[in-house]
Amino acid sequence: MVIQDKVQLEKLFESQAERRWELALSGPEERIAKLKKLRSAILARSDELYVALKSDFSKPAFEAWLTEVFPCIEEIDVAVRHLKAWMKGRRAKGTLILPFASTCVRYEPKGRVLIMAPWNYPFQLLIAPLISAVAAGNCVIAKPSNKTPHTAAFIADLIACVFEPQEVAIVEGPGSTLGDLLLELPFDHIFFTGSPSVGIKVGEAAARVHAGLTLELGGKSPAILLRGANLKQASRRIAWGKFLNAGQTCIAPDYLFCPSELVGEFAIELRLAVESFYGKTEEERQASADFPRIVDKTACARLERIVKDAISKGAKLEFGGRFDVDNRYASPTLLTGVRIDMAIMAEEIFGPILPVLAYNSLDEAIEFIRARPKPLALYILGRDKKSAERLLARTTSGSVGMNDLILQIENLDAPFGGVGMSGTGSYHGFYGFKTFSHERTVLYQGPISAVEKFYPPYNTRAQQRLLGAMKKIKNIG
Known part of the structure; x- marks a missing residue:
């Protein structure tokens, strides 16, 4: 989708606001079906992708398969295999003060997320986080790099054949202009891969709207050859x-x-x-x-x-x-x-x-x-x-x-x-699902609550006995 102006972009963003609550209610079967459809589309059109990558920077077909296609297929396969278990969340252990309550952690979609991809692996570094975002139940707007226009056009067409734009949309336009417009929108999470200098700008934009943030940056990675x-x-x-x-x-x-x-x-x-x-x-x-x-x-x-x-x-x-x-x-x-x-x-x-x-x-x-x-x-x-x-x-x-x-x-x-100037946050497999999910703690209390004994006024004999017992258990003098 080529974005002509700010109004068109805001319209797309608002259309996803309506859809995000529908997606939040989607079960694993529905999300898995979408991922499988994406998998089939990637494999059916991989030859087109190779042509696009060849046009952009003469990437060999084998290297394109190894570094662009296969990682995305593997990402989908892992999500399909484990998504049902991931979505179940987990039960938290009980505590001394909550003997009659149970606590669980639910993984809920963050909502509307932005993925900004680089040019060096233009397919993998857009599609892999997109897979995690879809698995987590989010709406996605993704911007490919305009330095690899053939691959960007291929991705836009591929995604349009698999998803409705109200759910997942690929937006194209002048790099810095479109990027600035996107960073003005109140996304729930921003996932950026690129240079540390641009990453700082993205981080500032995320802070303005209190968005979750993942930065996959770079830097000077050393190799050390040891003696022997x-x-x-x-x-x-x-x-x-x-x-x-x-x-x-x-x-x-x-x-x-x-x-x-x-x-x-x-x-x-x-x-x-x-x-x-x-x-x-x-x-x-x-x-x-x-x-x-x-x-x-x-x-x-x-x-x-x-x-x-x-x-x-x-x-x-x-x-x-x-x-x-x-x-x-x-x-x-x-x-x-x-x-x-x-x-x-x-x-x-x-x-x-x-x-x-x-x-x-x-x-x-x-x-x-x-x-x-x-x-x-x-x-x-x-x-x-x-x-x-x-x-x-x-x-x-x-x-x-x-x-x-x-x-x-x-x-x-x-x-x-990464860590520090090389990035913040992580993804891949469950970690990608977790990145695009909100971990929501839910406590279930039964008819009896031990905490009722601690309601004011704080001078009853029962409270003093309970306090003494708690200190003894925790070895507090």
């Missing part, structure tokens, strides 16, 4: 995690800490991994159908600029460094001898460039990480359990990958989210 690691294996895993989607992944390793004596050997192994993935020469890599493009020329030019800045300040180009801005190509690039005063270490890279910082003591890496905003992910590669535990205990991050990269996001039985 299997260099060949670690290098291949780093190459895959870093260069997947041409490095345009919020949980990709942004930079690598490497033992100083292993930097040269690591550079050789990473080059071999890149050559086996995408081709032995720069020409082969640029021609590879398995390596995506950067989202736009502006982003590509920025990557070229920060690489040139690093080299001009003394960084060594081990391989890569090739840019074709007109065709939005940035080659897999490794830089060693990187210093923290270089532009490449001042901002999230979001591209296929890996800077390497050499370390002598693990404490150097720990101090560096702790001195900066909390990252969305942290990766540890090596079999030294003591060093790994030392890193875990002395740092914090949204998630951690031990001896592999990216894959921590795939387990839907665990929450995914």
Whole structure:
């Protein structure tokens, strides 16, 4: 749905106000039927999605399946399998002061929710939270990124074939203008995935209307190579995690800490991994159908600029460094001898460039990480359990990958989210359902209430006996 003006958007928002109470009364069977319909539509039209993603940034079909389609299908399957149990809520344990009462926690839809999706995984990062919101019984307005117009148009058409706009609507329009209009509306929950700078603005808008808020942001996620690691294996895993989607992944390793004596050997192994993935020469890599493009020329030019800045300040180009801005190509690039005063270490890279910082003591890496905003992910590669535990205990991050990269996001039985400047809140599986639900505590009291003994006036002998008994049970002098 293309939004022409504020009036049209407000009309859509009001139409969902009427529907939200109907959805609140919907049972698991009704919600499951909708999710199954969405699943069928995604699979039936996946080839169209691959074409859209190819048009937007040359994403290979296999990578599109692996990182865009499959995670959404899995999200639906988990919700379908468990939604009935999730919606039952849970019974709370009794307490000393409520011996005759029972308490339960109900999961109720928040109401009208806004999902604002980024461009780097334009399908998955819109549809996955949308699945959780629908499972929880909400009305949804979702805005895809206008940087991936072909995928945005596909999503809008797909959702229009599955849901009525009064329930779920995809809105399109000029990015900043439409985004500002959406943030003026009193949504019950806002789910935003994107940059920390925009996340601050979204958080301020949510605070103005007291909306629930989930921020999935980013930042500079470190990887630490430990001494004694299997260099060949670690290098291949780093190459895959870093260069997947041409490095345009919020949980990709942004930079690598490497033992100083292993930097040269690591550079050789990473080059071999890149050559086996995408081709032995720069020409082969640029021609590879398995390596995506950067989202736009502006982003590509920025990557070229920060690489040139690093080299001009003394960084060594081990391989890569090739840019074709007109065709939005940035080659897999490794830089060693990187210093923290270089532009490449001042901002999230979001591209296929890996800077390497050499370390002598693990404490150097720990101090560096702790001195900066909390990252969305942290990766540890090596079999030294003591060093790994030392890193875990002395740092914090949204998630951690031990001896592999990216894959921590795939387990839907665990929450995914950031911490501090890398985000707030989490989702996936039950955690997504919970994010879009209000946990409502309900107490059921029977004919007898122990609390009646505590009504005023507070000077009866029975009250004093009860008070004494309670203090004795709680070991209060």
